[in-house]
Amino acid sequence: MDMTYFDDVPGAEDPLDASDVALLARLAELDERLDPVPDGLVERSLFAITLAGLESEVMELMVLEAPAGTVRSDAPPLETRTITFTHERLTVMIALSPGNTPRTVRVDGWIAPADTLTIVLRRPDGDHRSTADDDGRFVLEDVPRGLASLLVEQDDVPITTPVIEL
Protein backbone atom coordinates (compact mmCIF):
# COMPACT_ATOMS: atom_id res chain seq x y z
CA MET A 1 0.00 0.00 0.00
CA ASP A 2 1.22 3.46 -0.80
CA MET A 3 1.58 4.96 2.64
CA THR A 4 2.40 8.43 1.34
CA TYR A 5 -1.26 8.57 0.41
CA PHE A 6 -1.91 8.72 4.11
CA ASP A 7 0.89 10.86 5.44
CA ASP A 8 -1.33 13.65 6.54
CA VAL A 9 -4.98 12.81 6.85
CA PRO A 10 -6.71 15.41 9.01
CA GLY A 11 -8.52 13.91 11.96
CA ALA A 12 -6.76 10.53 11.87
CA GLU A 13 -5.56 10.91 15.45
CA ASP A 14 -8.90 12.15 16.75
CA PRO A 15 -10.95 9.86 18.93
CA LEU A 16 -13.60 7.79 17.23
CA ASP A 17 -16.84 9.76 17.41
CA ALA A 18 -20.52 9.13 16.80
CA SER A 19 -20.20 10.07 13.12
CA ASP A 20 -17.49 7.45 12.68
CA VAL A 21 -19.62 4.79 14.29
CA ALA A 22 -22.59 5.78 12.13
CA LEU A 23 -20.44 5.72 9.00
CA LEU A 24 -19.14 2.26 9.83
CA ALA A 25 -22.70 1.07 10.44
CA ARG A 26 -23.71 2.38 7.00
CA LEU A 27 -20.75 0.61 5.47
CA ALA A 28 -21.67 -2.70 7.13
CA GLU A 29 -25.28 -2.33 5.99
CA LEU A 30 -24.24 -1.55 2.42
CA ASP A 31 -21.85 -4.52 2.30
CA GLU A 32 -24.53 -6.84 3.63
CA ARG A 33 -26.94 -5.63 0.97
CA LEU A 34 -24.45 -5.90 -1.91
CA ASP A 35 -22.71 -9.10 -0.88
CA PRO A 36 -24.67 -10.79 1.89
CA VAL A 37 -23.08 -13.48 4.03
CA PRO A 38 -24.73 -16.66 2.65
CA ASP A 39 -27.62 -18.12 4.60
CA GLY A 40 -26.52 -21.07 6.68
CA LEU A 41 -22.79 -20.39 6.42
CA VAL A 42 -22.49 -20.34 10.21
CA GLU A 43 -24.26 -23.72 10.48
CA ARG A 44 -22.12 -25.21 7.70
CA SER A 45 -19.00 -23.88 9.44
CA LEU A 46 -20.06 -25.35 12.79
CA PHE A 47 -20.62 -28.74 11.16
CA ALA A 48 -17.29 -28.44 9.32
CA ILE A 49 -15.62 -27.84 12.69
CA THR A 50 -17.28 -30.90 14.17
CA LEU A 51 -16.15 -33.01 11.21
CA ALA A 52 -12.61 -31.60 11.40
CA GLY A 53 -12.47 -32.69 15.03
CA LEU A 54 -13.10 -36.29 13.94
CA GLU A 55 -10.12 -36.62 11.63
CA SER A 56 -6.60 -35.56 12.39
CA GLU A 57 -5.79 -35.05 8.73
CA VAL A 58 -7.89 -34.80 5.60
CA MET A 59 -7.54 -33.67 2.01
CA GLU A 60 -10.21 -31.15 1.16
CA LEU A 61 -12.07 -31.17 -2.11
CA MET A 62 -13.41 -27.95 -3.55
CA VAL A 63 -16.64 -27.47 -5.44
CA LEU A 64 -15.59 -27.42 -9.07
CA GLU A 65 -18.92 -27.13 -10.76
CA ALA A 66 -22.47 -26.72 -9.58
CA PRO A 67 -25.52 -24.94 -10.94
CA ALA A 68 -25.59 -21.47 -9.37
CA GLY A 69 -27.16 -21.38 -5.95
CA THR A 70 -27.82 -25.11 -5.72
CA VAL A 71 -25.13 -26.24 -3.33
CA ARG A 72 -26.20 -24.16 -0.39
CA SER A 73 -29.40 -23.72 1.50
CA ASP A 74 -32.78 -23.37 -0.20
CA ALA A 75 -31.77 -25.55 -3.10
CA PRO A 76 -34.74 -26.81 -5.07
CA PRO A 77 -35.58 -30.29 -3.72
CA LEU A 78 -37.44 -31.73 -6.65
CA GLU A 79 -34.92 -31.30 -9.42
CA THR A 80 -31.86 -33.33 -10.15
CA ARG A 81 -28.72 -31.46 -9.24
CA THR A 82 -25.19 -32.38 -10.22
CA ILE A 83 -22.23 -31.20 -8.18
CA THR A 84 -18.59 -31.86 -8.95
CA PHE A 85 -15.84 -31.73 -6.33
CA THR A 86 -12.22 -31.89 -7.24
CA HIS A 87 -8.74 -32.30 -5.83
CA GLU A 88 -5.38 -33.26 -7.27
CA ARG A 89 -5.91 -36.87 -6.22
CA LEU A 90 -9.58 -37.37 -6.88
CA THR A 91 -12.72 -36.02 -8.53
CA VAL A 92 -16.15 -36.78 -7.08
CA MET A 93 -19.33 -36.09 -9.01
CA ILE A 94 -22.72 -36.50 -7.37
CA ALA A 95 -26.21 -36.32 -8.86
CA LEU A 96 -28.99 -35.60 -6.36
CA SER A 97 -32.58 -36.55 -7.05
CA PRO A 98 -35.70 -36.97 -4.87
CA GLY A 99 -35.65 -40.05 -2.62
CA ASN A 100 -38.41 -42.61 -2.19
CA THR A 101 -39.74 -40.91 0.93
CA PRO A 102 -40.53 -37.24 1.51
CA ARG A 103 -37.64 -34.92 2.34
CA THR A 104 -35.00 -37.42 1.33
CA VAL A 105 -32.61 -37.48 -1.59
CA ARG A 106 -30.97 -40.19 -3.60
CA VAL A 107 -27.25 -39.62 -4.20
CA ASP A 108 -25.75 -41.18 -7.32
CA GLY A 109 -22.02 -40.70 -7.21
CA TRP A 110 -18.98 -41.35 -9.29
CA ILE A 111 -15.33 -41.08 -8.32
CA ALA A 112 -12.40 -40.77 -10.68
CA PRO A 113 -9.96 -42.39 -10.95
CA ALA A 114 -12.31 -45.35 -10.40
CA ASP A 115 -11.55 -47.45 -7.35
CA THR A 116 -13.52 -49.57 -4.86
CA LEU A 117 -13.28 -47.06 -2.04
CA THR A 118 -15.52 -46.64 0.99
CA ILE A 119 -17.74 -43.57 0.82
CA VAL A 120 -19.14 -42.05 4.02
CA LEU A 121 -21.82 -39.40 3.87
CA ARG A 122 -21.64 -37.57 7.17
CA ARG A 123 -24.68 -35.79 8.57
CA PRO A 124 -25.14 -34.08 11.93
CA ASP A 125 -27.15 -37.06 13.21
CA GLY A 126 -25.12 -39.91 11.74
CA ASP A 127 -23.35 -41.49 8.82
CA HIS A 128 -24.49 -43.25 5.64
CA ARG A 129 -21.99 -45.61 4.03
CA SER A 130 -21.50 -47.02 0.59
CA THR A 131 -18.73 -48.55 -1.48
CA ALA A 132 -17.80 -47.52 -4.96
CA ASP A 133 -17.81 -50.31 -7.56
CA ASP A 134 -15.09 -51.09 -10.11
CA ASP A 135 -16.31 -48.22 -12.25
CA GLY A 136 -16.16 -45.82 -9.30
CA ARG A 137 -19.95 -45.62 -8.96
CA PHE A 138 -21.81 -45.53 -5.67
CA VAL A 139 -25.37 -44.92 -4.50
CA LEU A 140 -26.79 -43.62 -1.24
CA GLU A 141 -30.56 -43.92 -1.01
CA ASP A 142 -33.10 -42.02 1.04
CA VAL A 143 -30.68 -39.63 2.72
CA PRO A 144 -32.55 -37.01 4.77
CA ARG A 145 -32.12 -33.49 3.44
CA GLY A 146 -29.92 -31.03 5.28
CA LEU A 147 -26.24 -30.52 6.01
CA ALA A 148 -23.89 -33.18 4.69
CA SER A 149 -20.29 -33.81 3.75
CA LEU A 150 -18.87 -36.75 1.81
CA LEU A 151 -15.74 -38.51 2.99
CA VAL A 152 -13.80 -40.88 0.75
CA GLU A 153 -11.51 -43.29 2.54
CA GLN A 154 -8.33 -43.48 0.54
CA ASP A 155 -4.88 -44.48 1.79
CA ASP A 156 -4.08 -42.96 5.15
CA VAL A 157 -5.56 -39.56 4.55
CA PRO A 158 -9.30 -39.44 3.86
CA ILE A 159 -10.67 -36.95 1.36
CA THR A 160 -13.65 -34.79 2.26
CA THR A 161 -15.97 -32.36 0.53
CA PRO A 162 -17.10 -29.05 1.95
CA VAL A 163 -20.35 -29.10 3.89
CA ILE A 164 -23.26 -28.68 1.49
CA GLU A 165 -27.04 -28.76 1.75
CA LEU A 166 -28.69 -31.81 0.28
Place this chain on the structure above:
Amino acid sequence: MGGPGGRRASPRPALGSWAAAGASGSQDHEDARREMTSPPETESLGDRAAAALLGYRDGRTDAMREFVREATPLLWRTVRAQGVPREAADDVVQQTWAALVSHVDSISEPKATLKWLLVTARRAAWEVVRKARADEQRRTDLPDDDTETSATLPDPTPGPEAEVLRNERDRLLWGALRELPARCQELLRLVSLADRPDYRSISAAIGMPVGSIGATRGRCLAKLRTLLTEHGETSWT
Protein backbone atom coordinates in the same frame (compact mmCIF):
# COMPACT_ATOMS: atom_id res chain seq x y z
CA MET B 1 -22.68 -38.63 16.54
CA GLY B 2 -20.23 -41.43 15.95
CA GLY B 3 -17.12 -40.92 13.91
CA PRO B 4 -16.62 -42.86 10.73
CA GLY B 5 -16.35 -46.43 12.02
CA GLY B 6 -12.95 -48.01 12.18
CA ARG B 7 -11.06 -44.79 12.14
CA ARG B 8 -9.15 -43.26 15.01
CA ALA B 9 -11.22 -42.15 17.95
CA SER B 10 -12.39 -38.59 18.00
CA PRO B 11 -10.04 -36.40 20.01
CA ARG B 12 -12.59 -33.59 20.07
CA PRO B 13 -16.21 -33.30 21.07
CA ALA B 14 -18.83 -32.64 18.44
CA LEU B 15 -20.03 -29.08 18.62
CA GLY B 16 -23.57 -30.30 19.05
CA SER B 17 -22.76 -31.95 22.35
CA TRP B 18 -21.53 -28.85 23.99
CA ALA B 19 -24.30 -27.50 26.11
CA ALA B 20 -23.79 -30.28 28.63
CA ALA B 21 -20.00 -30.11 28.61
CA GLY B 22 -20.02 -26.35 29.12
CA ALA B 23 -22.05 -26.48 32.30
CA SER B 24 -19.55 -28.53 34.28
CA GLY B 25 -16.60 -26.34 33.42
CA SER B 26 -17.98 -22.97 34.43
CA GLN B 27 -15.27 -22.32 37.01
CA ASP B 28 -12.49 -22.87 34.49
CA HIS B 29 -14.39 -20.76 32.06
CA GLU B 30 -14.54 -17.88 34.53
CA ASP B 31 -10.82 -18.19 35.13
CA ALA B 32 -10.14 -18.19 31.41
CA ARG B 33 -12.27 -15.13 30.93
CA ARG B 34 -10.57 -13.28 33.74
CA GLU B 35 -7.21 -14.15 32.29
CA MET B 36 -8.26 -12.98 28.86
CA THR B 37 -9.59 -9.62 29.94
CA SER B 38 -6.68 -7.26 30.00
CA PRO B 39 -7.42 -4.09 31.94
CA PRO B 40 -8.32 -1.36 31.40
CA GLU B 41 -10.00 -2.34 28.14
CA THR B 42 -13.19 -4.32 27.95
CA GLU B 43 -13.12 -7.72 26.29
CA SER B 44 -12.41 -7.47 22.58
CA LEU B 45 -13.08 -9.75 19.64
CA GLY B 46 -9.49 -10.94 19.92
CA ASP B 47 -10.07 -11.84 23.58
CA ARG B 48 -13.19 -13.81 22.72
CA ALA B 49 -11.21 -15.66 20.04
CA ALA B 50 -8.59 -16.60 22.63
CA ALA B 51 -11.24 -17.74 25.12
CA ALA B 52 -12.92 -19.84 22.40
CA LEU B 53 -9.60 -21.53 21.58
CA LEU B 54 -8.73 -22.25 25.21
CA GLY B 55 -12.21 -23.58 25.89
CA TYR B 56 -12.10 -25.84 22.86
CA ARG B 57 -8.78 -27.29 23.98
CA ASP B 58 -10.45 -28.23 27.25
CA GLY B 59 -13.38 -29.87 25.48
CA ARG B 60 -15.83 -27.01 26.00
CA THR B 61 -17.46 -25.69 22.87
CA ASP B 62 -19.93 -23.00 23.94
CA ALA B 63 -17.46 -20.13 23.48
CA MET B 64 -16.33 -21.54 20.13
CA ARG B 65 -19.89 -21.80 18.86
CA GLU B 66 -20.53 -18.18 19.80
CA PHE B 67 -17.26 -17.06 18.29
CA VAL B 68 -17.98 -18.87 14.99
CA ARG B 69 -21.30 -17.07 14.87
CA GLU B 70 -19.66 -13.72 15.53
CA ALA B 71 -16.58 -14.04 13.33
CA THR B 72 -17.92 -15.87 10.26
CA PRO B 73 -18.98 -12.56 8.64
CA LEU B 74 -15.42 -11.27 9.14
CA LEU B 75 -14.00 -14.31 7.39
CA TRP B 76 -16.54 -13.96 4.60
CA ARG B 77 -15.55 -10.33 3.96
CA THR B 78 -11.87 -11.20 4.19
CA VAL B 79 -12.13 -13.96 1.59
CA ARG B 80 -14.37 -11.94 -0.72
CA ALA B 81 -11.98 -8.97 -0.50
CA GLN B 82 -9.29 -11.12 -2.15
CA GLY B 83 -11.50 -11.63 -5.21
CA VAL B 84 -12.86 -15.13 -4.53
CA PRO B 85 -16.30 -15.85 -6.09
CA ARG B 86 -19.16 -16.43 -3.67
CA GLU B 87 -19.46 -20.19 -4.15
CA ALA B 88 -15.77 -20.82 -3.53
CA ALA B 89 -15.72 -18.29 -0.68
CA ASP B 90 -18.26 -20.46 1.17
CA ASP B 91 -15.79 -23.38 1.00
CA VAL B 92 -12.84 -21.23 2.05
CA VAL B 93 -14.64 -19.96 5.14
CA GLN B 94 -15.57 -23.52 6.16
CA GLN B 95 -12.02 -24.71 5.56
CA THR B 96 -10.61 -21.88 7.65
CA TRP B 97 -12.74 -22.89 10.61
CA ALA B 98 -11.87 -26.54 10.11
CA ALA B 99 -8.20 -25.61 9.96
CA LEU B 100 -8.51 -23.76 13.27
CA VAL B 101 -9.62 -26.85 15.15
CA SER B 102 -7.09 -29.02 13.33
CA HIS B 103 -4.35 -26.66 14.54
CA VAL B 104 -5.91 -25.99 17.91
CA ASP B 105 -2.90 -27.33 19.80
CA SER B 106 -0.26 -25.69 17.64
CA ILE B 107 -1.39 -22.10 18.13
CA SER B 108 1.07 -21.17 20.87
CA GLU B 109 -0.34 -17.75 21.62
CA PRO B 110 -4.12 -17.82 22.17
CA LYS B 111 -4.23 -14.04 21.83
CA ALA B 112 -3.12 -14.50 18.22
CA THR B 113 -6.12 -16.69 17.35
CA LEU B 114 -8.04 -13.97 15.51
CA LYS B 115 -4.95 -12.99 13.56
CA TRP B 116 -4.28 -16.65 12.76
CA LEU B 117 -7.82 -17.01 11.39
CA LEU B 118 -7.70 -13.91 9.23
CA VAL B 119 -4.24 -14.72 7.89
CA THR B 120 -5.29 -18.31 7.16
CA ALA B 121 -8.42 -17.14 5.36
CA ARG B 122 -6.45 -14.67 3.25
CA ARG B 123 -3.84 -17.25 2.26
CA ALA B 124 -6.50 -19.81 1.35
CA ALA B 125 -8.29 -17.14 -0.69
CA TRP B 126 -5.09 -16.22 -2.54
CA GLU B 127 -4.56 -19.89 -3.32
CA VAL B 128 -8.04 -20.15 -4.83
CA VAL B 129 -7.43 -17.04 -6.93
CA ARG B 130 -4.00 -18.32 -7.99
CA LYS B 131 -5.45 -21.68 -9.08
CA ALA B 132 -8.33 -20.04 -10.94
CA ARG B 133 -5.86 -17.88 -12.85
CA ALA B 134 -3.64 -20.87 -13.63
CA ASP B 135 -6.69 -22.79 -14.93
CA GLU B 136 -7.69 -19.80 -16.98
CA GLN B 137 -4.21 -19.68 -18.49
CA ARG B 138 -4.32 -23.37 -19.34
CA ARG B 139 -7.66 -23.00 -21.09
CA THR B 140 -6.36 -20.27 -23.33
CA ASP B 141 -5.12 -22.02 -26.46
CA LEU B 142 -3.26 -19.05 -27.83
CA PRO B 143 -1.44 -17.14 -25.14
CA ASP B 144 -2.79 -13.65 -24.83
CA ASP B 145 -0.17 -10.91 -24.71
CA ASP B 146 -2.29 -9.02 -22.26
CA THR B 147 -2.07 -11.58 -19.48
CA GLU B 148 -2.91 -8.97 -16.91
CA THR B 149 -6.49 -8.69 -18.11
CA SER B 150 -7.05 -12.21 -19.45
CA ALA B 151 -6.06 -13.79 -16.14
CA THR B 152 -7.94 -11.44 -13.88
CA LEU B 153 -11.03 -12.73 -12.15
CA PRO B 154 -14.22 -10.78 -12.64
CA ASP B 155 -14.78 -8.09 -10.05
CA PRO B 156 -16.69 -9.90 -7.29
CA THR B 157 -18.40 -6.75 -6.15
CA PRO B 158 -20.69 -4.59 -8.25
CA GLY B 159 -19.75 -1.15 -9.48
CA PRO B 160 -21.44 1.98 -8.20
CA GLU B 161 -24.07 1.82 -10.92
CA ALA B 162 -25.43 -1.43 -9.53
CA GLU B 163 -29.16 -1.46 -8.99
CA VAL B 164 -28.73 -2.41 -5.38
CA LEU B 165 -27.21 0.97 -4.63
CA ARG B 166 -30.52 2.46 -3.80
CA ASN B 167 -29.75 6.12 -3.63
CA GLU B 168 -27.21 8.85 -4.13
CA ARG B 169 -25.83 8.55 -0.60
CA ASP B 170 -25.14 4.85 -1.11
CA ARG B 171 -23.43 5.58 -4.41
CA LEU B 172 -21.29 8.27 -2.78
CA LEU B 173 -20.19 5.96 0.00
CA TRP B 174 -19.50 3.05 -2.38
CA GLY B 175 -17.58 5.32 -4.73
CA ALA B 176 -15.50 6.87 -1.93
CA LEU B 177 -14.74 3.46 -0.49
CA ARG B 178 -13.45 2.21 -3.83
CA GLU B 179 -11.04 5.15 -4.01
CA LEU B 180 -9.23 3.84 -0.93
CA PRO B 181 -6.37 1.36 -1.26
CA ALA B 182 -7.56 -2.26 -1.14
CA ARG B 183 -6.18 -2.95 2.32
CA CYS B 184 -7.85 0.15 3.69
CA GLN B 185 -11.18 -1.00 2.25
CA GLU B 186 -10.65 -4.40 3.80
CA LEU B 187 -9.78 -2.94 7.19
CA LEU B 188 -12.88 -0.73 7.25
CA ARG B 189 -15.12 -3.57 6.13
CA LEU B 190 -13.88 -5.79 8.94
CA VAL B 191 -13.92 -3.06 11.55
CA SER B 192 -17.50 -2.18 10.58
CA LEU B 193 -18.58 -5.71 11.52
CA ALA B 194 -17.25 -5.67 15.08
CA ASP B 195 -19.79 -4.71 17.69
CA ARG B 196 -17.33 -2.15 18.98
CA PRO B 197 -14.90 -0.99 16.33
CA ASP B 198 -12.14 -3.35 17.32
CA TYR B 199 -9.30 -1.73 15.43
CA ARG B 200 -6.44 -3.14 17.34
CA SER B 201 -6.88 -6.85 16.87
CA ILE B 202 -8.29 -6.54 13.36
CA SER B 203 -5.71 -4.11 12.03
CA ALA B 204 -2.89 -6.13 13.55
CA ALA B 205 -4.37 -9.27 12.01
CA ILE B 206 -4.32 -7.85 8.50
CA GLY B 207 -0.92 -6.28 8.91
CA MET B 208 -1.84 -2.64 9.38
CA PRO B 209 -0.93 -1.83 12.95
CA VAL B 210 -2.59 1.27 14.34
CA GLY B 211 -1.61 3.39 17.33
CA SER B 212 -1.82 1.56 20.59
CA ILE B 213 -3.42 4.37 22.54
CA GLY B 214 -7.19 4.38 22.65
CA ALA B 215 -9.63 4.04 19.78
CA THR B 216 -8.56 6.73 17.35
CA ARG B 217 -10.32 7.22 14.07
CA GLY B 218 -7.33 6.05 12.10
CA ARG B 219 -6.14 7.07 8.68
CA CYS B 220 -8.42 4.87 6.61
CA LEU B 221 -11.59 6.14 8.20
CA ALA B 222 -10.34 9.73 8.24
CA LYS B 223 -9.55 9.44 4.53
CA LEU B 224 -13.00 8.04 3.83
CA ARG B 225 -14.57 10.99 5.62
CA THR B 226 -12.38 13.40 3.65
CA LEU B 227 -13.42 11.77 0.37
CA LEU B 228 -17.09 11.90 1.29
CA THR B 229 -16.79 15.59 2.11
CA GLU B 230 -14.99 16.25 -1.17
CA HIS B 231 -17.75 14.44 -3.01
CA GLY B 232 -20.31 16.66 -1.40
CA GLU B 233 -21.76 14.58 1.38
CA THR B 234 -22.48 16.79 4.36
CA SER B 235 -23.83 14.34 6.89
CA TRP B 236 -22.61 10.82 7.53
CA THR B 237 -25.53 9.76 9.57
